Amino acid sequence: MPEVRVVNLTKKFGNIVALDDVNLTVRDKEYFALLGPSGCGKTTLLRLIAGLIEPDKGEIYIGGRRVDDVPPEDREIGFVFQTFALFPHMTAWENVNYGPRVKNFDLKAAGTIGHEVLELVKLHERLNAYPNELSGGMMQRIAVARALAAGAKTLLLDEPLGQLDAKVRNEIRYEMRRMAKDLNLTAIHVTHDQAEAMSISDRIAVMKKGKIVQVGTPQELYMNPNSLFVAHFIGESNFLEGSVADATNGKLVIELRGGVKVHAFGNGVEKGDRAIVVVRPEIFVVEREGNQGGNVLRGVVGKITFEGTFVRYVIKLESEDSVVVIKPSLTEKWFDVGASITLSFEPEKAHVFPYPEAGLMDEISV
Amino acid sequence: MYLAAVIVFLALILLPPIIGIFTKWNTLHQVFDQPPLMDRALIAVANSFVIALLVSALDVLAGVPMAWLITRGKSKWLNVLDTFADIPFIVPTAALGYSLLLFWNGPEGLSALFGGSLISTGWLLIMLLHFAFSYPIVVRVLVGALLDYKREYEQASRTLGAPPFIAARTVTFPILKPALIAAFILSFARSLSETGATFIVAGAFENGPVFLQNMKNEFSSGLVSQVAYEGATVFASLILIVTSLTIFALIRILGSRLRLPFNRVWPSIERKLSYSKAAMSRNSVTIIVFVAIVLLPSLFVALPAFQALFTNTFTNAISGSGVWGDYWQSLLLSYLLGAIVTLIGFIVGLPMAILIARKKFGKMPSTVLDILVNIPLIVPSIALGVSLKFFWQSFAFMPEFLLLVFAHLAITYPYFVRSMSAAFERISLDVEEAARTLGAKPFGVFRTIMLPLTKYSILSGAIMVFTRSVSETGATLAVVTNLQTAPVVIVNWVKILQNPTLVNTGITSSVVGLGCGILIVLSFIILLLLRFVTRGKGRY
DSSP: OOOEEEEEEEEEETTEEEEEEEEEEEOTTOEEEEEOSTTSSHHHHHHHHHTSSOOSEEEEEETTEEOTTSOGGGSOEEEEOTTOOOOTTSOHHHHHHHHHHHTTOOHHHHHHHHHHHHHHTTOOSOTTSOGGGSOHHHHHHHHHHHHHHTTOSEEEEESTTTTSOHHHHHHHHHHHHHHHHHTTOEEEEEESOHHHHHHHOSEEEEEETTEEEEEEOHHHHHHSOSSHHHHHHSSOOEEEEEEEEEEETTEEEEEETTSOEEEEEOSSOOTTOEEEEEEOTTTOEEESSSOOSSEEEEEEEEEEEEOSSEEEEEEEETTSOEEEEEEETTTSOOOOTTOEEEEEEOGGGOEEEEOOTTOHHHHHOO | OHHHHHHHIIIIIIHHHHHHHHHTGGGHHHHHHOHHHHHHHHHHHHHHHHHHHHHHHHHHHHHHHHHHHHHHOOOTTHHHHHHHHTHHHHSOHHHHHHHHIIIIISTTSTHHHHSSOSSOSSHHHHHHHHHHHHHHHHHHHHHHHHHHSOHHHHHHHHHTTOOHHHHIIIIIHHHTHHHHHHHHHHHHHHHHHOOHHHHHHHTTOOOHHHHHHHHHHHHHTTSSOHHHHHHHHHHHHHHHHHHHHHHHHHHHHHHHHOOOSOSOOOHHHHHHTTSHHHHHHHHHHHHHHIIIIIIHHHHTTHHHHHHHTTSHHHHHHHHTOTTHHHHHHHHHHHHHHHHHHHHHHHHHHHHHHHHHHHTTTOHHHHHHHHHHHHHHHHSOHHHHHHHHHHHHHTOTTOOHHHHHHHHHHHHHHHHHHHHHHHHHHHSOHHHHHHHHHTTOOHHHHIIIIIHHHHHHHHHHHHHHHHHHHHHOOHHHHHHOSSOOOHHHHHHHHHHHHHOTTOOOSSOOHHHHHHHHHHHHHHHHHHHHHHHHHHHGGGGO
16 A cells, blocks of 8 residues: 655755655555745655656655656656646646546546546536636646546645635645545645645654654644754744753753743753743733743733734843734733733743754754 | 838838739740740749658658757767757858768768769759758757756656656647747748759759759850740749748648647557667667768768868968959858848847837737748748849849848848847846836837847847858849859859869869868857857846
8 A cells, every 4th residue: 555655865956965865654545744945855855756856865665666766657646736737738628537548548437537536626617628728726626636537546746735826725725635535545745834734734744954854743743843943833933042050850940031040841951051942922821910930921012913813912021032922812811012011831831942053043944 | 110120121121022023924924835844843843842841841750859869868968969960050051062962972972882873963862951951950949949848747747657758749749839830840941942052962853943043044054035034933933932831821820720649549559669778779860860861961071171171272272373262252252241131130120029029019010020020931042032133123223242132131031030029028028117117218128128138149140140141042043143152152163063064164072172161160160159159048
């Protein structure tokens, strides 16, 4: 069954290392996202799996079969291109039927497959239209239908929603997952949009500069990022710089700028190290003047943005750090700009990482 | 200014040949009264079309794998191959014709291996010649199209299960069909037009241009009367022009409807054609065809030219004694003519290019102008020259040199306008409008935005016009009586060489060889210049 596995995969373009010794296993029937900023190597990895480019080093397995030397047409994959790459000289129906035709399927069976697939993508009108007569959403559906009609059990999607406008994109992304699940496919979906990856994937690999930084379910990545980069790239995070005042058995005391001490848990740092405390914006409890005990930071409300369901505050701390706090807009008290407040957070909900050698901005930059 | 450009185009380029033909309308009955002459003209013209059709089809067939190899191959030698493929385009066809004659027919060439002439002069040699000089055009057009082509279509086809051969046949080439048609048309037009070299290798065989040239010679040696000569010339030119226009219109209309036969696929057979063994043998055949039929014959004249360097032929040539005086004069004339034609072409062509690219007069007029501008490209140049001559003849004060300038202008005009209007079309209108909103006046926009962005196209267009003018023989032979350009001198020399009744003319095979050699070396310098100039093209 189509488990996809790559071992020590490396690809260079000239002097640029696009993919640096990557190992990854995508499980059978999994909806898997490759997530990362542009230039991180995610599309290169996908194209290597498809056989559109050749690796410099490493091995690729699809369904247990080693496919490094197998041309793309024999890898039993379906590929959806960012630009769709619908053949402009063929109608929508001819596009969908292309795979079965060149694979020498029985023509009658090919027709049946085509119709079943079109049923699945909910597109049965305009089959005689040429691609330039179709809307972006329709072209996307035809592109997916075409990839499915060839009968592949592994679906590779290269930013399949990138060309669509926001509204259509949000609708179609759930359909992608539903289709993959209905057909028991293994799907690998490349995207730079973390919200897209989070909402439809079983698991996600976060990539940066040709390497995989972390692999996990959306919850794992959000709750337990293994690096500042993942904490920054998945969801939103506040970074508070400080130094480790005490570290015993993973219980840490961090002295932030301005002398405030906070408690947290973590194993990566020792006493005397520079460190960064990561706190998600929704973790903070906001109160007017008063001391709630535990980790308390004082500050002034600098800016308020009303976002409908949520309110976003930017709080200027006494230490001159700025932090973002997000609160539900209807169930919480409101604070005005200029109000003095205290923020508190539970030690076990924060994460501590050593201060990166190259500097914070460099570490989290995309 | 744009109106002026249109008027100049109509007055100098489009209308004179048309009017020229009609002034001699009354001589046509001469042909109808002489059935043998009419048959001869008709057969000659028919030969032209049959040869052009066959040669163009073969050229496209041979050019496709070559263009594929150049754009898709991985070897670093492909760049060299790419440059070599341009050679027959740059070498003036008259020199090319002599070179092929030596290679296939002369005692020093391939024939030496077989004893006697391998291929005698006539239609087969003409086909080999036309195949060789059309080959680079076809390859150039297809390479450009393949480089512009979005590889994703082909990759999509591969991921859907198509082996490379099926992917190319069902996806890539159907999408590139316009380029295939363009390559065919250009090759076809060039084959119809070529006169000088064809005349050299034709022997007793006649196609359209050779017939026209023979008529002219027979008239000047008193074999036919003036009215018969003019009648036959008008008749043949008219058929050539009308038929070629009809064929091109047909190709344009039917071309877009024509679907390449992609509906059936034969996966098992075509798989075998896709992978290394088949690709290897395909590439080998491609290179062998190129080297044996195009490259070697084209450059074969370098051998006698090189040998001539060590004989007194070379010292005679340097000192300009004997026939060489004429040669150097003709060479000077050729390059002077080329320079003047390029300059005038630039001045009158640039506004026209902008007019067409930017649709200054609206959509319809621009399309009409675009088609009109291309007409001289597809009309056989000797027919164009003949009609031009008939027109300007009525102005007694017309110096022959000016006549040459007009003829060459008419022939080269489309090249410059085409490449320039394509270049202007590539510049987004937004860029131009941005400059306007920033305060630039229309001429300022042209000077600071359009010109810098298109300077490579202007230069390469100018070099193309220059090269075309220097190697042009058909129209030149048609309009001149006394002046001789370099290719015309070569043609005349070869004809003298081929005529056993003429002796002690001072023209030997080593003289002709050296004459061709000098032309080729100069052309190479231009080729290198072209490469050098267009190298920076990717920068914008």
